[in-house]
Amino acid sequence: xxxxxxxxxxxxxxxxxxxxxxxxxxxxxxxxxxxxxxxxxxxxxxxxxxxxxxxxxxxxxxxxxxxxxxxxxxxxxxxxxxxxxxxxxxxxxxxxxxxxxxxxxxxxxxxxxxxxxxxxxxxxxxxxxxxxxxxxxxxxxxxxxxxxxxxxxxxxxxxxxxxxxxxxxxxxxxxxxxxxxxxxxxxxxxxxxxxxxxxxxxxxxxxxxxxxxxxxxxxxxxxxxxxxxxxxxxxxxxxxxxxxxxxxxxxxxxxxxxxxxxxxxxxxxxxxxxxxxxxxxxxxxxxxxxxxxxxxxxxxxxxxxxxxxxxxx
Amino acid sequence: xxxxxxxxxxxxxxxxxxxxxxxxxxxxxxxxxxxxxxxxxxxxxxxxxxxxxxxxxxxxxxxxxxxxxxxxxxxxxxxxxxxxxxxxxxxxxxxxxxxxxxxxxxxxxxxxxxxxxxxxxxxxxxxxxxxxxxxxxxxxxxxxxxxxxxxxxxxxxxxxxxxxxxxxxxxxxxxxxxxxxxxxxxxxxxxxxxxxxxxxxxxxxxxxxxxxxxxxxxxxxxxxxxxxxxxxxxxxxxxxxxxxxxxxxxxxxxxxxxxxxxxxxxxxxxxxxxxxxxxxxxxxxxxxxxxxxxxxxxxxxxxxxxxxxxxxxxxxxxxxxxxxxxxxxxxxxxxxxxxxxxxxxxxxxxxxxxxxxxxxxxxxxxxxxxxxxxxxx
Numbered sequence: 001x002x003x004x005x006x007x008x009x010x011x012x013x014x015x016x017x018x019x020x021x022x023x024x025x026x027x028x029x030x031x032x033x034x035x036x037x038x039x040x041x042x043x044x045x046x047x048x049x050x051x052x053x054x055x056x057x058x059x060x061x062x063x064x065x066x067x068x069x070x071x072x073x074x075x076x077x078x079x080x081x082x083x084x085x086x087x088x089x090x091x092x093x094x095x096x097x098x099x100x101x102x103x104x105x106x107x108x109x110x111x112x113x114x115x116x117x118x119x120x121x122x123x124x125x126x127x128x129x130x131x132x133x134x135x136x137x138x139x140x141x142x143x144x145x146x147x148x149x150x151x152x153x154x155x156x157x158x159x160x161x162x163x164x165x166x167x168x169x170x171x172x173x174x175x176x177x178x179x180x181x182x183x184x185x186x187x188x189x190x191x192x193x194x195x196x197x198x199x200x201x202x203x204x205x206x207x208x209x210x211x212x213x214x215x216x217x218x219x220x221x222x223x224x225x226x227x228x229x230x231x232x233x234x235x236x237x238x239x240x241x242x243x244x245x246x247x248x249x250x251x252x253x254x255x256x257x258x259x260x261x262x263x264x265x266x267x268x269x270x271x272x273x274x275x276x277x278x279x280x281x282x283x284x285x286x287x288x289x290x291x292x293x294x295x296x297x298x299x300x301x302x303x304x305x306x307x308x309x310x311x312x313x
Numbered sequence: 314x315x316x317x318x319x320x321x322x323x324x325x326x327x328x329x330x331x332x333x334x335x336x337x338x339x340x341x342x343x344x345x346x347x348x349x350x351x352x353x354x355x356x357x358x359x360x361x362x363x364x365x366x367x368x369x370x371x372x373x374x375x376x377x378x379x380x381x382x383x384x385x386x387x388x389x390x391x392x393x394x395x396x397x398x399x400x401x402x403x404x405x406x407x408x409x410x411x412x413x414x415x416x417x418x419x420x421x422x423x424x425x426x427x428x429x430x431x432x433x434x435x436x437x438x439x440x441x442x443x444x445x446x447x448x449x450x451x452x453x454x455x456x457x458x459x460x461x462x463x464x465x466x467x468x469x470x471x472x473x474x475x476x477x478x479x480x481x482x483x484x485x486x487x488x489x490x491x492x493x494x495x496x497x498x499x500x501x502x503x504x505x506x507x508x509x510x511x512x513x514x515x516x517x518x519x520x521x522x523x524x525x526x527x528x529x530x531x532x533x534x535x536x537x538x539x540x541x542x543x544x545x546x547x548x549x550x551x552x553x554x555x556x557x558x559x560x561x562x563x564x565x566x567x568x569x570x571x572x573x574x575x576x577x578x579x580x581x582x583x584x585x586x587x588x589x590x591x592x593x594x595x596x597x598x599x600x601x602x603x604x605x606x607x608x609x610x611x612x613x614x615x616x617x618x619x620x621x622x623x624x625x626x627x628x629x630x631x632x633x634x635x636x637x638x639x640x641x642x643x644x645x646x647x648x649x650x651x652x653x654x655x656x657x658x659x660x661x662x663x664x665x666x667x668x669x670x671x672x673x674x675x676x677x678x679x680x681x682x683x684x685x686x687x688x689x690x
Binding site (some may be wrong): 003135 | 374402403404405408419461501504505508509510511534535536537538539540541542543544545546550554557558559560561
């Protein structure tokens with residue numbers, strides 16, 4: 001990733017009209033996206049801030065904004081974490097399989113199919129999760145309730161419809177799988193060939209080779225892949241709204257009928273019948289999600305930067 | 314499959330199209346003004362014939378199917394008329410009516426006097442009392458999915474207990490008492506409620522609060538008052554959730570309950586299943602809300618009725634309009650459309666295709682009489 005750092009005075013490249021036009025277009029694109037992001041933030045702030053102090057009836061069945069958004073934020077993080085816990089090991093495994101284990105004839109189609117998952121609209125995932133996956137996971141819920149009920153996550157009673165955080169997290173995991181897999185795969189492929197061959201030449205098994213020469217090199221890439229997946233899981237709307245049976249609660253119980261909603265899914269399900277007061281409240285929750293996602297991305301950047309520094313040493 | 318598609322479409326409206334919807338709303342509002350203004354020179358529209366222009370209304374999503382039927386019927390008779398009904402929800406529908414964006418609104422609850430809506434509507438209608446007519450009446454069924462139990466009788470107190478999560482298994486003595494012949498399993502009960510703000514929930518909780526005599530400790534509310542339990546979005550989502558589980562119970566428009574067990578609810582000493590006649594009977598014998606004008610047919614549904622065959626768990630959705638409009642053409646359009654909606658034809662069409670209960674003759678005549686007086690200033 002780090003290329004030559006010597007500051008050799010380079011000869012000034014020739015510039016033509018095409019260069020100037022292209023530079024202008026590229027600059028304009030960059031500025032536009034920044035402006036759009038700023039505009040979204042301004043919109044959320046202007047429309048949302050009044051939503052913090054609306055009459056109690058806007059927060060039914062709760063009474064004020066912070067308890068209302070607190071439960072939603074908790075649900076958002078919970079569902080996203082469940083998704084990450086399921087998706088990250090899978091994605092690493094798939095990426096490694098494609099880059100280092102599978103024969104080429106198999107690696108290409110597998111990579112293609114995983115990428116294809118990203119093209120499925122989230123509404124379709126939602127329908128599938130609510131109507132197919134949920135009911136099929138009911139026995140899993142019952143089993144977890146019976147055998148792992150001592151864990152707070154599986155306190156039960158197991159849902160009979162399967163519309164739980166566990167199911168929602170599973171659907172989210174499938175949705176974030178392609179992005180994590182794709183990035184990890186690219187990073188693994190770029191692991192220095194010489195390092196790998198050196199490890200093998202020293203008598204390392206293939207797993208040891210991967211552990212010694214691929215993972216250290218790919219660490220920052222893995223972290224950013226997982227963080228991108230987390231971002232997608234935090235913001236996912238329709239699939240969660242359609243799958244989850246939501247109530248305004250704090251609970252770690254992943255398998256009961258009573259689950260906290262996520263911010264985005266709550267906006268989707270409440271928007272339809274929202275009065276202007278309620279709309280302001282919903283936009284305010286959107287602002288909270290925006291700030292939170294921003295903070296998560298910021299933290300992820302910091303983590304990646306630090307691990308890259310460590311790698312360079 | 315149809316219901317899932319509808320659900321997907323409705324929920325998909327969610328986030329991003331919010332601004333688009335708002336824009337469309339503004340645009341259609343302008344459209345109404347222009348259209349009706351442009352055709353003003355048609356002068357008196359005495360016979361109600363040769364109607365033209367665009368009529369904008371919106372509100373209750375429960376009325377959406379019925380409104381579609383009425384629109385099709387009304388536009389079929391008046392080829393130059395376009396009726397738009399935006400199922401944005403009752404609250405937003407009322408707000409848009411008050412702000413004059415809509416010529417009429419559909420609402421699952423009458424304009425509230427306490428929150429100043431009635432006064433605002435009076436102001437919107439040039440100082441006159443607004444018209445409120447019940448146009449869409451639908452019995453709400455208590456639906457359940459329990460293998461081996463085809464007939465179920467539940468008293469209001471038991472229904473309250475089940476939805477309050479006090480009665481937790483199907484072989485509970487409270488259920489067994491009213492179902493001596495049924496072979497009740499010890500399956501856990503999973504009550505399913507609506508996760509969105511809905512008129513169905515409001516009417517259901519109103520019923521529990523009034524009919525279950527203290528067994529239900531919450532007020533009528535469109536948002537489910539308890540903070541736990543299985544929740545599902547929209548009528549179709551709720552029906553799907555009840556269908557997919559075993560031992561589930563929920564509440565939904567009777568017309569949407571296909572394939573599920575429907576419980577008979579305790580009325581007096583008997584048990585009634587939801588029927589159009591039973592709902593119409595309750596509506597006809599319920600008192601009017603006090604302090605309303607003659608043109609305001611707001612009804613306080615008598616949830617504790619004891620007449621044989623009556624079914625007091627029902628949803629009434631109103632059409633809200635003004636007695637007089639500044640624009641004669643707008644008035645003619647509102648009059649024509651609302652007349653059709655409450656006419657025997659319109660009510661029967663809605664009953665056939667949207668599963669509502671037709672108004673009984675007395676109420677329908679009264680509503681038709683009120684609507685006939687709508688005129689331009």
